[in-house]
Amino acid sequence: MDASKKEDEIKSTKLEMRGVKDENTRLKNQLQQIEMDFKILQRQFIDAFRQQSKKNGLSPDNVIDDDEEQDLVSLRLGMNNKNDEATGVGLGCEFPDGPMSVVKNEGPMKTMRNGDEEICQTSVKRARVCVRARCDTPTMNDGCQWRKYGQKISKGNPCPRAYYRCTVSPSCPVRKQVQRCMDDMSILITTYEGTHNHPLPISATSMASTTSAAASMLLSNSSTSPSSSATSPPFNLHGPLAWTNTSSATTPFSTITLDLTTNPTPAPHNNFSLYTSSSHQNPRAPTTSLSFSPMDYNNGGFIYNNIFLNPNNMLPADKTTQEQKYLSSYLEKFNQASSQQSLTETLTKAITSDPSFRSVIAAVVSTMAGAGKVNNGIVNGDQHIPSVDSSSS
DNA sequence: CGCATTTGACCCGCGC
């Protein structure tokens, strides 16, 4: 009796497993189909966009960047739930109220009491790294010690903005601003500025290296496009990281955003809507935000596919670095391990829990900066969307 | 008591 019961159980379990397998296969196929569709659409859009840009005598960046004072790019690690806020996704748009007001902060941040601080910060003081993450606590634990020195209610956002400075070393010039996103209170927006002039606790090195890498990236961009007319970002990126750069002759200022928020239902086209919407939301900080395919996200290959393989991105195909290999294998591993999670969640976990992963991200950001510098055609050329047809998969 | 946080005042840049 028991034996037959067990057999029945095994049979039903096997049946169940087969059903699940079938379902899995079906979903995979659907996913592949959607991804293919999206890629086709994306390519069509890029072509159309480029044609229109040529027609108007504008580079794609100029289309968004009529201000020509700053530009803003977004590197996103998450998808925004507000598709249309497409807009909202990037840096400038994410802060319609201007919490991270990329633009105007040159003065105060610049006025260091300590003369030598200013000197040591000359190269990076205007580079900011903005991290968006869902967080219940008042601040994100980034491993550093911070002392709150001020709090302000900024116009248009009921949530106060808090000002912190690093207290690991008394002379450390690093500051951060923390504010909740007005649209989604669960999102904490942390903006770091400056680089630490002291050794950091291990737990803080990842974030610090990321911010400094981002800072150098921004600076490398500014060095390649010093004139106000050169408003193009150093590269076009279809990735989770959003890079924003603001620069002008008088107020060179750059912000790079890491978006760690998780959003389940992105529209495939929000990719490029980011382009325009942001600039009208925050005209002082026009945004170039080439978001990457949500499908790629869900497939777990966005970084690998979009940053390293996709010819739309700034990294030349032959630039296969250790970091890239590491990242791709890492992502692969992660996605296998956590197929139930969205990739964004997975990445968020990976970034927050694994310092080496973050370091790799930082290294990749640096690599991007280097690539942006080298490849002038991508950085400053009129074709800000690199050719798609050359080596696309 | 020492340190961190709070909060109103002040400074400065920018736009009108």
Add this chain to the structure above:
DNA sequence: GCGCGGGTCAAATGCG
């Protein structure tokens, strides 16, 4: 020149 808004200071306060 004036008003506004963002950023910082520093005295007051709270907490361990």
